[in-house]
Amino acid sequence: MSTLRLSGDLWMGDAPLIRNLALEFPAARWSCLLGRSGVGKSTLARLIAGLPGPYRLEGELAGNGRALAGHVAMMAQDAQLLPWADCVQNVTIGARLRGARPDLARARALLAQVGLAGLEGRRPAALSGGQRQRVALARVLMEDCPIVVLDEPFSALDTVTRLAMQDLAAKLLQGRCVILITHDPLEAIRLSDHAYLLGPLGAESLALPASPTPRDFTAPETLAAQAQLLARLHSLGPVLCAG
Ligand SMILES: Nc1ncnc2c1ncn2[C@@H]1O[C@H](COP(=O)(O)OP(=O)(O)OP(=O)(O)O)[C@@H](O)[C@H]1O
Numbered sequence: 627m628s629t630l631r632l633s634g635d636l637w638m639g640d641a642p643l644i645r646n647l648a649l650e651f652p653a654a655r656w657s658c659l660l661g662r663s664g665v666g667k668s669t670l671a672r673l674i675a676g677l678p679g680p681y682r683l684e685g686e687l688a689g690n691g692r693a694l695a696g697h698v699a700m701m702a703q704d705a706q707l708l709p710w711a712d713c714v715q716n717v718t719i720g721a722r723l724r725g726a727r728p729d730l731a732r733a734r735a736l737l738a739q740v741g742l743a744g745l746e747g748r749r750p751a752a753l754s755g756g757q758r759q760r761v762a763l764a765r766v767l768m769e770d771c772p773i774v775v776l777d778e779p780f781s782a783l784d785t786v787t788r789l790a791m792q793d794l795a796a797k798l799l800q801g802r803c804v805i806l807i808t809h810d811p812l813e814a815i816r817l818s819d820h821a822y823l824l825g826p827l828g829a830e831s832l833a834l835p836a837s838p839t840p841r842d843f844t845a846p847e848t849l850a851a852q853a854q855l856l857a858r859l860h861s862l863g864p865v866l867c868a869g
Pocket of ligand 1: 638643661662663664665666667668669670679680
């Protein structure tokens with residue numbers, strides 16, 4: 627699967643959310659989706675991941691004309707772990723739901739890769755927020771899908787843990803088509819090869835530094851791009867609540 631393409635109008639119930647979408651998510655690249663709260667970023671993430679909901683796309687979503695079922699793994703802000711299951715059981719949940727025999731050795735190896743060697747038998751309640759996101763990352767790697775959707779995966783973490791998780795994800799998800807949703811301009815700039823700013827009337831492509839990712843958060847070009855992106859997001863104005 628080389629490039630994932632999404633085009634058309636996104637609807638929530640009987641109301642349009644985003645019109646005129648023409649998004650391209652190349653293989654082996656990180657693409658970022660930005661936009662005001664409520665614009666429809668998580669809805670797009672769910673659509674790409676094939677999750678059910680009261681939304682529909684009047685258009686096309688495919689990778690080289692092929693359907694996406696079985697090709698997408700997703701990681702969200704909340705690690706979404708089973709509270710009664712230990713790390714190994716959480717990482718192998720996909721196989722068990724499919725009725726397949728879980729590869730426990732591979733699960734343990736992936737947990738070691740994300741820095742959780744020795745904690746395999748712990749349940750989520752006995753892990754820190756950062757450790758839970760590491761389990762979620764290991765679960766994504768376990769699924770071994772060419773497309774990975776990350777919906778604000780690190781936004782609940784403190785800044786230093788977040789930077790470490792960004793570096794880890796950039797390393798371990800290398801070679802996959804990653805679609806990152808984030809509110810954090812620095813995260814977008816550090817990790818993305820390209821970015822779209824979403825609005826109700828469509829998506830705008832944003833310029834990013836040419837340097838390789840993950841970008842050094844102290845590099846002048848990273849900081850300049852972060853400031854520029856923050857200014858662009860700020861210019862959209864605050865989110866207003868109806869009623
Ligand atoms: N299950 C649902 N039923 C009805 N409306 C929904 C549902 N889920 C989301 N919406 C609405 O669809 C719109 C888009 O929601 P979505 O969560 O995709 O936005 P978002 O851009 O991800 O926002 P945020 O940045 O705040 O997470 C919002 O107006 C939201 O209220």
